[in-house]
């Protein structure tokens with residue numbers, strides 16, 4: 104399969120969507136991306152698994168990384184794509200092959216950018232985090248991702264969403280003494296003891312924290328509660344699982360300390376966590392990006408792969424075509440004007456053209 108990068112971005116988006124690349128099946132699309140970019144003298148192209156990295160090597164003082172994933176969630180009878188006026192329907196049109204098409208068009212046509220650019224097309228974003236291609240590159244070849252600033256072209260309806268909140272899952276375990284419920288006074292009920300945990304959650308006032316000029320809204324919520332083994336047994340064990348979404352100004356260690364503080368006196372264990380990402384809007388490269396693409400940046404609440412860049416020391420934002428609320432839906436569709444707008448604005452930022 105070959106991709107014609109001279110196609111207008113909406114047509115290129117359709118062509119990319121029509122190459123099935125459900126997670127685990129990215130090879131055909133990765134091959135097509137690699138061969139489409141290999142012929143450009145201004146790009147140094149490398150491949151790791153089904154991740155393709157294309158870099159300009161102009162020796163400029165700043166480097167930006169523009170990234171997008173090649174995979175999609177499973178197809179739901181919504182391929183091949185179809186076009187109705189300005190709307191392109193089909194799997195991947197929002198998440199996130201419009202962004203991939205923009206990246207390919209820019210990689211092919213902006214031969215002398217104002218900052219060096221690294222384009223990263225990666226695999227396995229829509230599945231378990233340990234298979235994520237961007238994570239793999241960051242562990243195996245972090246130099247490939249080196250830069251001053253990163254743009255992740257996930258769908259944001261063409262608005263700048265800076266950084267992301269971190270996320271932590273923790274458990275609060277209550278212990279009691281089992282007994283027959285007919286002789287309940289001989290036991291101690293662990294589920295009743297969870298009431299104190301729930302009271303603390305109900306009283307909790309989540310903070311709103313400004314980071315680099317954006318406002319991040321935190322949250323601490325119970326997401327699961329488990330306890331009890333039978334209808335006639337006083338439970339000796341109850342576990343309340345909580346999810347803490349924390350502002351990117353907090354480290355994971357800070358977040359853990361906060362959770363332990365909220366549940367002081369209880370048995371707390373951290374199950375897993377992922378750090379947030381600062382938006383870095385005060386960095387010159389980021390400020391010029393925001394000025395070029397326009398609009399008022401807002402904070403990203405959900406965790407995204409921008410945090411992988413943040414862990415490498417790059418501030419990062421989300422910016423891409425498509426309404427994120429349509430991602431993964433059977434009726435996934437994009438207004439092609441957003442794809443064209445993202446391409447034009449990124450081109451203006453990279454190349455100084457309109």
Ligand SMILES: [Zn+2]
Pocket residue numbers: 172198199228257258
């Ligand atoms: Zn996505």
